[in-house]
Amino acid sequence: MGTITNILLCSFVVGIAQTTVILQPDRPFLKEQVNHAAELKCCYITSENSLKFHWIKQDANKTMSTHFSRHTHAVVLSQRVIKGNITDSGKSCGTLTFEPVELNDSGFYQCSLKDKLVSHGTYLQVYKPMKKTINLSESTKNQILTAEGVLLLLCVLVPSSILLRKSKRLNEQKKKKAKKEEENIYQGLNLDDCWSTYDQIERSQAHGQYQDVGNIKEEEEQIQLEKP
Incomplete structure (x- = not known):
C-alpha cells in the first residue's frame, strides 16, 4: 500500500x-x-x-x-x-x-x-494624428515671420517716439512759462518814476549825505540848500 x-x-x-x-x-x-x-x-x-x-x-x-x-x-x-x-x-x-x-x-x-x-x-x-487646419507653404511662412518682425519693431519704436515728443513738448511749455513769469515781473512799473528815483540816488551820491554849513553864504544865492 x-x-x-x-x-x-x-x-x-x-x-x-x-x-x-x-x-x-x-x-x-x-x-x-x-x-x-x-x-x-x-x-x-x-x-x-x-x-x-x-x-x-x-x-x-x-x-x-x-x-x-x-x-x-x-x-x-x-x-x-x-x-x-x-x-x-x-x-x-x-x-x-x-x-x-x-x-x-x-x-x-x-x-x-x-x-x-x-x-x-x-x-x-x-x-490619430492631428491634421493641419491651414496648409501654408514655406514662402508664406517666411512672409508671416517677416511681418511679425516688422510689427514687433513698430511696437517698440512708436511708443518710444511718442514719449520723446511728449517730453520735448513739456520742456517747451516749461520754458514758455518761465519766460512769461519773467515778463510779468516788469508789468505795471512806471519808467518815469524809475528814472526820477535813479536821478535822486545819483545826485545824493554826488553832493554827499550832508550839506557844508561854512559855504552857505557863498552859495545860497546860487543854489538852494538841501536838507539832510
Whole structure:
C-alpha cells in the first residue's frame, strides 16, 4: 500500500513539474498611430513543447484588471488581427499582430494560458494624428515671420517716439512759462518814476549825505540848500 502511494505522489509531482509556467514581464504600454502595424507579445517559460493560449481584451473605457471579469472578452481573429507563437532559447512568446491597427483596437490585452493563468498584459493606445487646419507653404511662412518682425519693431519704436515728443513738448511749455513769469515781473512799473528815483540816488551820491554849513553864504544865492 505504501509503495502505491509513493508512486502516485511521484506521478503527481512530475505532472505538476511538467505543467509549470513562468510568466515573463510584458510591455506595459504601447502607443501606435492609426493605420500602422502593431504587435503585442506575452512571453513565458514552460517545460512543455507547446502551450495553448488565447488573447483576451478589456476595452479602453473599462476598468483594467488582471483577472477575468464580465468586461473581458476574447479577441476576434481575422485577416487583420493575427495570432502567432514564437519560441527562442527555451522562452515562448505569444504574439498578436494588427495589420493595420484601428482606433477601436485600443484596450488592455492579456494572454490566457490553459484558461487559468493570465499574463500581466499590455495596454494598446491607438491615436490619430492631428491634421493641419491651414496648409501654408514655406514662402508664406517666411512672409508671416517677416511681418511679425516688422510689427514687433513698430511696437517698440512708436511708443518710444511718442514719449520723446511728449517730453520735448513739456520742456517747451516749461520754458514758455518761465519766460512769461519773467515778463510779468516788469508789468505795471512806471519808467518815469524809475528814472526820477535813479536821478535822486545819483545826485545824493554826488553832493554827499550832508550839506557844508561854512559855504552857505557863498552859495545860497546860487543854489538852494538841501536838507539832510
